[in-house]
Amino acid sequence: MKADRPGTDQPGDLPRLLLNWYDRHRRVLPWRAAPGEKADPYRVWLSEIMLQQTTVATVGPYFQAFLARWPGIADLAAAELDDVLRAWAGLGYYARARNLHKCAVTVADRHGGHFPDSEEGLLSLPGIGTYTAAAILAIAFDKPATAMDGNVERVMARLHAVRDPLPGSKPVLKAHAAALVPETRPGDYTQALFDLGASICVPRKPRCILCPWADPCRARRQGIAEELPAKTAKAAKPVRRALAFVLTDGRGHVALRRRPEKGLLGGMMEVPTTPWETAPLPSLPAAAGHVPLPGIGWQALPGLVRHTFTHFEFEIGVVAGRTAGTEEKGPGLIWVAPDALADEALPTVMMKILRHALTRMA
Structure with a gap:
């Protein structure tokens, strides 16, 4: 009609x-x-x-x-x-x-x-x-x-x-x-x-x-x-995947970095990750070039973090690492106390990653 x-x-x-x-x-x-x-x-x-x-x-x-x-x-x-x-x-x-x-x-x-x-x-x-x-x-x-x-x-x-x-x-x-x-x-x-x-x-x-x-x-x-209103069927959203590196120091502070000014989540703070790609989730050895602080022990945590963006689904494997020092240098890292994380410009997906990691690293 x-x-x-x-x-x-x-x-x-x-x-x-x-x-x-x-x-x-x-x-x-x-x-x-x-x-x-x-x-x-x-x-x-x-x-x-x-x-x-x-x-x-x-x-x-x-x-x-x-x-x-x-x-x-x-x-x-x-x-x-x-x-x-x-x-x-x-x-x-x-x-x-x-x-x-x-x-x-x-x-x-x-x-x-x-x-x-x-x-x-x-x-x-x-x-x-x-x-x-x-x-x-x-x-x-x-x-x-x-x-x-x-x-x-x-x-x-x-x-x-x-x-x-x-x-x-x-x-x-x-x-x-x-x-x-x-x-x-x-x-x-x-x-x-x-x-x-x-x-x-x-x-x-x-x-x-x-x-x-x-x-x-x-x-x-x-x-x-x-x-009503009738809607055209939507195509399934693509899935992007990445590894996130949750790094803590000797005081329990967490390493963050700032995302580029332009693009998705521009200028926000983030947990360091591998590039967000549609390829299968990379293994830890394959992602070695993206770790925020080489030379320490990194361990994959069980489970995945999932988050929905407007145009894609995001699946994140979480890797944890600890350094015995305090505020060790790494490229672009900013160290934040756990009770100060709420004061940072952290997107919801990054808070999900941190909650996932910090409850499993205790």
Whole structure:
């Protein structure tokens, strides 16, 4: 069945119905302005960057911690990048943190500490794409804009019974969404749509009986709401493998090093590893050229560490070594006490490696 054209058979009061529902059921979120208050562009931007590929429940504590430490754009712009990376550790997708800092510096230096209130101006800033620009325009500046995230795609696919699968149906879904954005209260409408997708029009077992759009929803009427949006089957993710070398010294300090500035996990701290490759896991003798400190005894630990990235699965064998000295030199090594590891900009995968090793080296 072909999807209906945008604007066809549209009840004119859909935005009103949704806003009435939102006024009664809006979520209370740490970055959201209270009813009647003006939204803070800094908070809106910070939350939108953090929420990319991350859940609301996860973001909440990070957002509060960032705001307490850097309450305004000028504060964040003046921060050291390493401090921002440390505060971000655990949120993943670390290029976001680097762009976050770069964007803050740009807004402070080139825009007088104020975010642009145009799509063109927002898109010129580091780390801000089409979705984020639209969300900031709508929520922070109350301008009509079409912010399409996964929640909105799901709501539009069901409302209009769009059976064509994602990602190919994205342009049609965006056209449907754009046709509904009201001139009045577009910021509240955008947040209402987010809330509808997050709490009512959920992926499994949508709560249609509570939905303000239940009557006009074509997927509900056709009994196919839970089947939408359809998605093209994803290819299996490739698997990359590496050996990680967990080295401790005579005081129990752990050797870390900094990753290159560009690329995956750029600028973050890491446990030294072999190159991440799709080949089988290398043996310890074959990896001898990559050990961070030659000439000491290295021992493979039982088990593997597994971690999922966006585009690949990662399997890590862990090798442990001890040096009797303290802070022995090695190329680029930084020695950190175990109780100070939480203060380093360590990605989640590296914390997994360290937990795996330190519980088996005791």
